[in-house]
Amino acid sequence: MRRPVTIKHVAAEAGVSLQTVSRVINNGPNVRQEVRDRVAAAVSKLGYVPSIAAQRMGGSRSYLLLALNDRDRTIEGWRSGEGADWVDQMLLGGMLQCAEAGYRMIFELVDTHSSHVEREVQAAISALHPDGVILTPPHSDNPMITELLVRMGMPFARIGSMEAGEGFAIAMDDQAAAAAATSLLLDHGHRRVAFITGSDEYALSGARLDGYRQAVSARGLPDDDALIGRGDFTFASGVTAMEGFLAMADRPTAIVASNDQMALAALRVALRHGLKVPQDVAIVSFDDTPIVRFASPPLTAIVQPIAGMTAAAARLLIRAKAGDADLPLQTILPFAIAEREST
Numbered sequence: 001m002r003r004p005v006t007i008k009h010v011a012a013e014a015g016v017s018l019q020t021v022s023r024v025i026n027n028g029p030n031v032r033q034e035v036r037d038r039v040a041a042a043v044s045k046l047g048y049v050p051s052i053a054a055q056r057m058g059g060s061r062s063y064l065l066l067a068l069n070d071r072d073r074t075i076e077g078w079r080s081g082e083g084a085d086w087v088d089q090m091l092l093g094g095m096l097q098c099a100e101a102g103y104r105m106i107f108e109l110v111d112t113h114s115s116h117v118e119r120e121v122q123a124a125i126s127a128l129h130p131d132g133v134i135l136t137p138p139h140s141d142n143p144m145i146t147e148l149l150v151r152m153g154m155p156f157a158r159i160g161s162m163e164a165g166e167g168f169a170i171a172m173d174d175q176a177a178a179a180a181a182t183s184l185l186l187d188h189g190h191r192r193v194a195f196i197t198g199s200d201e202y203a204l205s206g207a208r209l210d211g212y213r214q215a216v217s218a219r220g221l222p223d224d225d226a227l228i229g230r231g232d233f234t235f236a237s238g239v240t241a242m243e244g245f246l247a248m249a250d251r252p253t254a255i256v257a258s259n260d261q262m263a264l265a266a267l268r269v270a271l272r273h274g275l276k277v278p279q280d281v282a283i284v285s286f287d288d289t290p291i292v293r294f295a296s297p298p299l300t301a302i303v304q305p306i307a308g309m310t311a312a313a314a315r316l317l318i319r320a321k322a323g324d325a326d327l328p329l330q331t332i333l334p335f336a337i338a339e340r341e342s343t
Contacts, residue, residue, distance in 0.1 A: 014041070065104075065318070066106050071109035103131075122148065137202045156168070160204050184343060195212040196258055198259060199231075238265025253281055260299075282343045285299045299342040300341075301338050
């Protein structure tokens, strides 16, 4: 079997040290052009692909980004097999962006509710020495985590967060998205539009509720707390909220749910009660993961740019590590509405 080509083979072929090869690979300083040409020729001749270990030899970069996701919710989603692809889209955006820059992205699960969350984060960083950390909700707005990263001098990006604070904040405008979803239903003639909130642990849940209320108020309709169902992003909470709506004497004719699982729960409850969608009740969801596209009927949904947000986070952290100081602290990416048969 052919042995893999290593940095040692390149150094021997070019007649230089390992450190010189690494500096050339990383476009480092203090290397004569004649030496750079010899190393480049050796790399081309041998078909060498630089490893992270070789890249690390050339300077202060690790060429790794660490993405942290909430352990309990992620594992629950995987085990339930409900079909949400939030994690898939997050990995897609981050990994493709890292690959373009010669980086790798490591994905770790951390329990945001644990009293040892700081220790868990610190252990991961100490083991990997990443160049930056990507936080996903609810880690994005967890002060225990963000303050730890600030103390460690670790650059980080906060996905799905518009809150003021340290690090790069990358999000869509959740308030505007909820207002758009509600307005779509109002434009279809609905006047009793209900809203199922997300978990209060997520700052974006409050923003979406504000957007719903903004759209209702803009049409001169009353702010009716009975039309707000308290959910926590789980299917069960969507069932409870929808059952409550349908028990009302003057039930709503349209629902905005803060994620796909709760929207599917609303759909199931409606059908179980003999209602037709959208003739008797219309439904709009958030996220637009595959499960809503294959529902019957397919659900209208806010398309959240999950991959785009993670790609932006990775791009900002890589540029920051390269010394680029002219970077935006807040990035707002556009959302879209995929209108389907549920409205």
